[in-house]
Amino acid sequence: MTYLMVLGGLVLLFVGGEALVRGSVSIARKLNISELVIGLTLVGFGTSVPELVTSLRAIGQGAVGIAVGNVVGSNIANILLVLGLAAVIRPILTNPRALSRDGAVMLGVTALLCALIWFDLFTRLAGFGLIGLLLAYLAYSLVADQKRDTQAGAMHAAEGEIVQAQYGLFLGLVIAVIGLVAVIIGARLLVDGGVSIARDFGISETIIGLTIVAVGTSLPELATTAVAAYRGKSDVALGNIIGSNIFNVLGILGVTALVQPFSVRGNTGAAEMADGATTSLISSLDIGVLLLSTVLLMLFAITRKRIARWEGAVLLLAYALYFGLLFGLVPVPGILTNA
Incomplete structure:
Protein backbone atom coordinates (compact mmCIF):
# COMPACT_ATOMS: atom_id res chain seq x y z
CA MET A 1 0.00 0.00 0.00
CA THR A 2 2.84 2.39 0.83
CA TYR A 3 4.46 1.84 -2.55
CA LEU A 4 1.15 2.50 -4.28
CA MET A 5 0.89 5.78 -2.36
CA VAL A 6 4.35 6.82 -3.57
CA LEU A 7 3.65 5.72 -7.15
CA GLY A 8 0.28 7.46 -7.16
CA GLY A 9 1.87 10.58 -5.74
CA LEU A 10 4.52 10.61 -8.47
CA VAL A 11 1.91 10.19 -11.20
CA LEU A 12 -0.32 12.93 -9.80
CA LEU A 13 2.62 15.32 -9.38
CA PHE A 14 3.67 14.80 -12.99
CA VAL A 15 0.20 14.99 -14.54
CA GLY A 16 -0.91 17.78 -12.22
CA GLY A 17 2.24 19.82 -12.81
CA GLU A 18 1.84 19.56 -16.58
CA ALA A 19 -1.86 20.48 -16.39
CA LEU A 20 -1.16 23.44 -14.11
CA VAL A 21 1.47 24.87 -16.44
CA ARG A 22 -0.55 24.34 -19.61
CA GLY A 23 -3.75 25.70 -18.11
CA SER A 24 -1.97 28.76 -16.72
CA VAL A 25 -0.20 29.41 -20.03
CA SER A 26 -3.51 29.17 -21.90
CA ILE A 27 -5.10 31.71 -19.54
CA ALA A 28 -2.11 34.04 -19.88
CA ARG A 29 -2.30 33.95 -23.68
CA LYS A 30 -6.01 34.76 -23.63
CA LEU A 31 -5.17 37.75 -21.42
CA ASN A 32 -2.57 38.85 -24.02
CA ILE A 33 0.38 38.37 -21.66
CA SER A 34 3.62 38.26 -23.64
CA GLU A 35 5.51 35.03 -24.27
CA LEU A 36 8.48 36.63 -22.48
CA VAL A 37 6.53 36.96 -19.23
CA ILE A 38 5.02 33.50 -19.70
CA GLY A 39 8.43 31.92 -20.21
CA LEU A 40 10.08 33.73 -17.31
CA THR A 41 7.32 33.07 -14.78
CA LEU A 42 4.68 30.45 -15.65
CA VAL A 43 6.96 28.02 -17.46
CA GLY A 44 10.29 28.63 -15.78
CA PHE A 45 8.79 28.59 -12.28
CA GLY A 46 5.50 26.80 -12.86
CA THR A 47 7.32 23.49 -13.24
CA SER A 48 8.57 23.97 -9.67
CA VAL A 49 5.09 24.00 -8.13
CA PRO A 50 5.31 20.27 -7.25
CA GLU A 51 8.46 21.00 -5.24
CA LEU A 52 6.73 23.89 -3.47
CA VAL A 53 3.61 21.95 -2.48
CA THR A 54 5.66 18.91 -1.47
CA SER A 55 8.01 20.92 0.74
CA LEU A 56 5.10 22.70 2.43
CA ARG A 57 3.39 19.37 3.05
CA ALA A 58 6.60 17.87 4.44
CA ILE A 59 7.35 20.80 6.75
CA GLY A 60 3.77 20.67 8.01
CA GLN A 61 4.31 17.00 8.87
CA GLY A 62 7.56 17.76 10.68
CA ALA A 63 9.57 15.95 8.00
CA VAL A 64 12.27 18.63 7.68
CA GLY A 65 14.64 16.22 5.95
CA ILE A 66 12.15 15.65 3.13
CA ALA A 67 11.35 19.37 2.82
CA VAL A 68 14.99 20.48 2.49
CA GLY A 69 16.19 17.31 0.78
CA ASN A 70 13.49 17.84 -1.84
CA VAL A 71 14.95 21.22 -2.85
CA VAL A 72 18.60 20.18 -2.71
CA GLY A 73 17.88 16.87 -4.44
CA SER A 74 15.70 18.51 -7.11
CA ASN A 75 18.42 21.00 -8.02
CA ILE A 76 20.94 18.17 -8.27
CA ALA A 77 18.53 16.01 -10.29
CA ASN A 78 17.66 18.91 -12.62
CA ILE A 79 21.31 19.23 -13.64
CA LEU A 80 22.71 15.72 -13.47
CA LEU A 81 19.61 13.70 -14.43
CA VAL A 82 17.28 15.97 -16.42
CA LEU A 83 19.88 18.00 -18.31
CA GLY A 84 22.14 14.96 -18.70
CA LEU A 85 19.30 12.98 -20.27
CA ALA A 86 18.35 15.90 -22.53
CA ALA A 87 21.96 16.21 -23.76
CA VAL A 88 22.10 12.48 -24.50
CA ILE A 89 18.89 12.79 -26.54
CA ARG A 90 20.37 15.65 -28.53
CA PRO A 91 23.48 17.79 -27.92
CA ILE A 92 22.46 21.11 -26.40
CA LEU A 93 23.73 24.19 -28.20
CA THR A 123 14.23 31.75 9.93
CA ARG A 124 11.17 33.77 9.00
CA LEU A 125 13.46 36.73 8.30
CA ALA A 126 15.47 34.57 5.91
CA GLY A 127 12.22 33.58 4.21
CA PHE A 128 11.36 37.24 3.67
CA GLY A 129 14.85 37.83 2.31
CA LEU A 130 14.68 34.92 -0.14
CA ILE A 131 11.28 35.96 -1.47
CA GLY A 132 12.52 39.55 -1.76
CA LEU A 133 15.50 38.38 -3.81
CA LEU A 134 13.17 36.36 -6.06
CA LEU A 135 10.91 39.36 -6.69
CA ALA A 136 13.93 41.56 -7.37
CA TYR A 137 15.31 39.00 -9.84
CA LEU A 138 11.96 38.76 -11.64
CA ALA A 139 11.54 42.54 -11.81
CA TYR A 140 15.05 43.11 -13.13
CA SER A 141 14.72 40.28 -15.68
CA LEU A 142 11.39 41.57 -17.00
CA VAL A 143 12.74 45.10 -17.37
CA ALA A 144 16.01 43.98 -18.93
CA ASP A 145 14.37 41.51 -21.32
CA GLN A 146 11.59 43.71 -22.72
CA LYS A 147 13.48 43.94 -25.99
CA ARG A 148 13.06 40.67 -27.84
CA ASP A 149 16.41 41.21 -29.61
CA THR A 150 18.31 40.64 -26.37
CA GLN A 151 19.73 37.15 -26.04
CA ALA A 152 18.22 36.43 -22.62
CA GLY A 153 14.87 37.93 -23.62
CA ALA A 154 14.65 35.74 -26.71
CA MET A 155 15.51 32.68 -24.64
CA HIS A 156 12.77 33.35 -22.07
CA ALA A 157 10.24 34.10 -24.81
CA ALA A 158 11.09 30.78 -26.45
CA GLU A 159 10.44 29.04 -23.13
CA GLY A 160 6.88 30.32 -23.29
CA GLU A 161 6.43 29.43 -26.95
CA ILE A 162 7.49 25.81 -26.40
CA VAL A 163 4.31 25.13 -24.37
CA GLN A 164 1.46 24.22 -26.68
CA ALA A 165 -1.64 25.42 -24.86
CA GLN A 166 -4.58 27.11 -26.60
CA TYR A 167 -7.55 25.97 -24.54
CA GLY A 168 -9.36 29.24 -24.08
CA LEU A 169 -9.97 31.15 -20.86
CA PHE A 170 -12.58 28.93 -19.16
CA LEU A 171 -11.11 25.57 -20.15
CA GLY A 172 -7.63 26.80 -19.25
CA LEU A 173 -8.88 27.77 -15.80
CA VAL A 174 -10.51 24.36 -15.30
CA ILE A 175 -7.34 22.55 -16.39
CA ALA A 176 -5.17 24.71 -14.10
CA VAL A 177 -7.43 24.11 -11.08
CA ILE A 178 -7.53 20.36 -11.72
CA GLY A 179 -3.75 20.38 -12.07
CA LEU A 180 -3.31 22.23 -8.77
CA VAL A 181 -5.64 19.81 -6.95
CA ALA A 182 -3.73 16.86 -8.44
CA VAL A 183 -0.41 18.35 -7.30
CA ILE A 184 -1.72 18.87 -3.75
CA ILE A 185 -3.05 15.31 -3.50
CA GLY A 186 0.09 13.91 -5.14
CA ALA A 187 2.33 15.77 -2.69
CA ARG A 188 0.37 14.39 0.25
CA LEU A 189 0.61 10.82 -1.03
CA LEU A 190 4.31 11.15 -1.86
CA VAL A 191 5.32 12.69 1.47
CA ASP A 192 3.21 10.33 3.60
CA GLY A 193 4.42 7.33 1.62
CA GLY A 194 8.03 8.49 1.77
CA VAL A 195 7.88 8.94 5.54
CA SER A 196 6.38 5.46 5.93
CA ILE A 197 9.11 3.89 3.80
CA ALA A 198 11.80 5.70 5.78
CA ARG A 199 10.36 4.42 9.07
CA ASP A 200 9.75 0.87 7.86
CA PHE A 201 13.24 0.37 6.45
CA GLY A 202 15.20 2.62 8.77
CA ILE A 203 16.22 4.92 5.91
CA SER A 204 16.88 8.58 6.58
CA GLU A 205 13.94 10.81 5.65
CA THR A 206 16.50 13.15 4.14
CA ILE A 207 17.69 10.44 1.73
CA ILE A 208 14.07 9.82 0.71
CA GLY A 209 13.75 13.57 0.07
CA LEU A 210 17.02 13.72 -1.87
CA THR A 211 16.09 10.79 -4.11
CA ILE A 212 12.51 9.53 -4.51
CA VAL A 213 10.79 12.82 -3.66
CA ALA A 214 13.31 14.97 -5.54
CA VAL A 215 13.12 12.91 -8.73
CA GLY A 216 9.33 12.80 -8.51
CA THR A 217 8.96 16.56 -8.17
CA SER A 218 11.46 17.08 -11.01
CA LEU A 219 9.32 15.13 -13.50
CA PRO A 220 7.71 18.31 -14.96
CA GLU A 221 11.19 19.73 -15.62
CA LEU A 222 12.19 16.41 -17.19
CA ALA A 223 9.20 16.47 -19.54
CA THR A 224 9.65 20.13 -20.54
CA THR A 225 13.40 19.83 -21.01
CA ALA A 226 13.25 16.55 -22.96
CA VAL A 227 10.61 17.95 -25.33
CA ALA A 228 12.63 21.14 -25.84
CA ALA A 229 15.82 19.17 -26.55
CA TYR A 230 14.02 16.83 -28.96
CA ARG A 231 12.63 19.80 -30.88
CA GLY A 232 16.07 21.37 -31.07
CA LYS A 233 15.21 24.19 -28.64
CA SER A 234 18.48 23.82 -26.77
CA ASP A 235 18.50 27.19 -25.04
CA VAL A 236 14.96 26.56 -23.80
CA ALA A 237 15.99 23.25 -22.24
CA LEU A 238 18.91 24.86 -20.44
CA GLY A 239 17.03 28.02 -19.50
CA ASN A 240 14.24 25.96 -17.95
CA ILE A 241 16.70 24.15 -15.68
CA ILE A 242 18.43 27.35 -14.58
CA GLY A 243 15.14 29.13 -13.88
CA SER A 244 13.78 26.16 -11.96
CA ASN A 245 16.89 25.90 -9.77
CA ILE A 246 16.70 29.61 -8.94
CA PHE A 247 13.04 29.36 -7.99
CA ASN A 248 13.57 26.19 -5.94
CA VAL A 249 15.91 28.04 -3.59
CA LEU A 250 14.44 31.54 -3.48
CA GLY A 251 10.78 30.66 -3.90
CA ILE A 252 10.26 27.27 -2.32
CA LEU A 253 12.59 27.59 0.67
CA GLY A 254 11.58 31.24 1.03
CA VAL A 255 7.87 30.41 1.27
CA THR A 256 8.55 27.36 3.44
CA ALA A 257 10.66 29.30 5.96
CA LEU A 258 8.12 32.13 5.94
CA VAL A 259 5.21 29.78 6.67
CA GLN A 260 7.07 27.71 9.25
CA PRO A 261 10.71 28.44 10.20
CA PHE A 262 12.74 25.27 10.67
CA SER A 263 16.18 23.98 11.51
CA VAL A 264 18.33 21.47 9.65
CA ARG A 265 20.13 20.56 12.88
CA GLY A 266 19.09 18.77 16.04
CA ASN A 267 15.76 17.12 16.80
CA THR A 268 13.53 19.21 14.56
CA GLY A 269 10.84 16.65 13.93
CA ALA A 270 12.99 14.30 11.85
CA ALA A 271 13.12 10.85 13.34
CA GLU A 272 16.52 10.13 11.90
CA MET A 273 18.27 12.74 14.05
CA ALA A 274 19.53 10.29 16.63
CA ASP A 275 23.22 11.15 16.87
CA GLY A 276 23.12 14.57 18.48
CA ALA A 277 22.04 18.12 17.91
CA THR A 278 25.21 18.98 16.00
CA THR A 279 24.35 16.64 13.11
CA SER A 280 23.08 18.29 9.94
CA LEU A 281 20.29 16.78 7.87
CA ILE A 282 22.12 17.87 4.71
CA SER A 283 25.63 16.41 4.69
CA SER A 284 28.85 17.75 3.22
CA LEU A 285 28.39 15.17 0.46
CA ASP A 286 25.07 16.72 -0.58
CA ILE A 287 26.47 20.25 -0.48
CA GLY A 288 29.54 19.18 -2.42
CA VAL A 289 27.52 17.45 -5.14
CA LEU A 290 25.19 20.45 -5.43
CA LEU A 291 28.09 22.86 -5.87
CA LEU A 292 30.00 20.56 -8.22
CA SER A 293 26.96 19.90 -10.44
CA THR A 294 26.23 23.63 -10.72
CA VAL A 295 29.83 24.41 -11.67
CA LEU A 296 29.88 21.52 -14.16
CA LEU A 297 26.71 22.83 -15.79
CA MET A 298 28.20 26.29 -16.36
CA LEU A 299 31.53 24.84 -17.46
CA PHE A 300 29.94 22.54 -20.03
CA ALA A 301 27.57 25.28 -21.23
CA ILE A 302 30.23 27.96 -21.71
CA THR A 303 33.12 25.95 -23.13
CA ARG A 304 32.65 25.03 -26.80
CA LYS A 305 29.16 26.60 -26.61
CA ARG A 306 27.43 23.24 -26.35
CA ILE A 307 26.73 20.35 -24.01
CA ALA A 308 27.75 17.29 -26.00
CA ARG A 309 26.32 13.81 -25.66
CA TRP A 310 29.41 12.59 -23.85
CA GLU A 311 29.08 15.47 -21.38
CA GLY A 312 25.45 14.50 -20.83
CA ALA A 313 26.62 10.95 -20.18
CA VAL A 314 29.12 12.29 -17.62
CA LEU A 315 26.28 14.09 -15.83
CA LEU A 316 24.16 10.92 -15.77
CA LEU A 317 27.11 8.89 -14.50
CA ALA A 318 27.71 11.46 -11.76
CA TYR A 319 24.06 11.14 -10.70
CA ALA A 320 24.33 7.34 -10.56
CA LEU A 321 27.49 7.70 -8.43
CA TYR A 322 25.68 10.12 -6.10
CA PHE A 323 22.85 7.58 -5.67
CA GLY A 324 25.41 4.91 -4.88
CA LEU A 325 27.04 7.11 -2.25
CA LEU A 326 23.70 7.94 -0.61
CA PHE A 327 22.60 4.33 -0.28
CA GLY A 328 26.01 3.00 0.76
CA LEU A 329 26.65 1.12 -2.48
CA VAL A 330 29.83 3.16 -2.94
CA PRO A 331 32.13 3.96 0.02
CA VAL A 332 31.83 7.61 1.12
CA PRO A 333 35.22 9.36 1.34
CA GLY A 334 35.99 10.60 4.84
CA ILE A 335 36.08 14.21 3.64
CA LEU A 336 32.39 13.98 2.67
CA THR A 337 30.93 12.49 5.82
CA ASN A 338 28.34 14.39 7.82
CA ALA A 339 29.70 17.53 9.44
Missing part, protein backbone atom coordinates in the same frame (compact mmCIF):
# COMPACT_ATOMS: atom_id res chain seq x y z
CA THR A 94 24.23 27.08 -25.80
CA ASN A 95 24.57 30.84 -26.02
CA PRO A 96 26.96 32.07 -23.29
CA ARG A 97 25.66 35.64 -23.63
CA ALA A 98 22.08 34.53 -23.02
CA LEU A 99 23.13 32.40 -20.06
CA SER A 100 25.55 34.82 -18.44
CA ARG A 101 23.04 36.68 -16.27
CA ASP A 102 20.78 33.80 -15.22
CA GLY A 103 23.74 31.46 -14.87
CA ALA A 104 25.51 33.91 -12.56
CA VAL A 105 22.31 34.26 -10.51
CA MET A 106 22.02 30.47 -10.24
CA LEU A 107 25.63 30.22 -9.03
CA GLY A 108 25.04 32.94 -6.44
CA VAL A 109 21.74 31.41 -5.27
CA THR A 110 23.35 27.98 -4.94
CA ALA A 111 26.15 29.43 -2.82
CA LEU A 112 23.51 31.21 -0.71
CA LEU A 113 21.66 27.94 -0.16
CA CYS A 114 24.84 26.21 0.97
CA ALA A 115 25.51 29.06 3.43
CA LEU A 116 21.96 28.87 4.82
CA ILE A 117 22.34 25.13 5.35
CA TRP A 118 25.82 25.44 6.86
CA PHE A 119 24.81 28.13 9.34
CA ASP A 120 21.24 26.82 9.79
CA LEU A 121 19.53 30.12 9.07
CA PHE A 122 16.05 29.12 7.91
